[in-house]
Amino acid sequence: MKGLIVVAVALTLTGSALSASSVEAQVSRGLDEQHSGKGNTATGKVKAIGADGTITLDNGIALALSDQAQANTSGLREGAMVQAVYENRGGQKVATSIAVLGGHDR
Numbered sequence: 644m645k646g647l648i649v650v651a652v653a654l655t656l657t658g659s660a661l662s663a664s665s666v667e668a669q670v671s672r673g674l675d676e677q678h679s680g681k682g683n684t685a686t687g688k689v690k691a692i693g694a695d696g697t698i699t700l701d702n703g704i705a706l707a708l709s710d711q712a713q714a715n716t717s718g719l720r721e722g723a724m725v726q727a728v729y730e731n732r733g734g735q736k737v738a739t740s741i742a743v744l745g746g747h748d749r
Contacts (some may be wrong), residue, residue, distance in 0.1 A: 685736070685743075686726045689719065698738075700725070706738040718743040 696708045698719070699747030706727055708716070719725065724745040726736040 683729050683731070683736075684726060685738075687724070689721050689723050689725055692719070692721060698725075698741075706736050706741075708714065708738050708741065712738040712741045715741060719740060 667700040675708050685700060685702075685704045685706065687702045687704065690701045691699040696713060697705055698708065699705045706729055706749070712727070719741065725741055725743055725745050729736045729738045731737075
């Protein structure tokens with residue numbers, strides 16, 4: 644009888660641990676999706692344009708330009724006011740589209 648109770652308690656605890664792990668994984672996935680960035684926007688003046696296809700805004704946000712965003716970079720120059728839509732990919736902000744809102748002030 645003691646053996647049966649021990650097995651029942653062990654199964655209950657194992658089930659609870661699995662449920663907790665499952666909930667934790669779901670919460671983690673939810674946070675990743677929330678911060679994964681589909682539809683995040685950044686607005687600012689272009690402070691620097693890197694030869695590697697990145698731009699840095701005056702607010703410190705660095706964006707890598709996707710191929711799609713690079714196709715629409717007419718008017719993109721230092722000092723230009725831009726708005727970018729970006730996604731977080733592997734810890735990097737990748738602009739999927741970018742719009743020049745105004746000219747530069749040099």
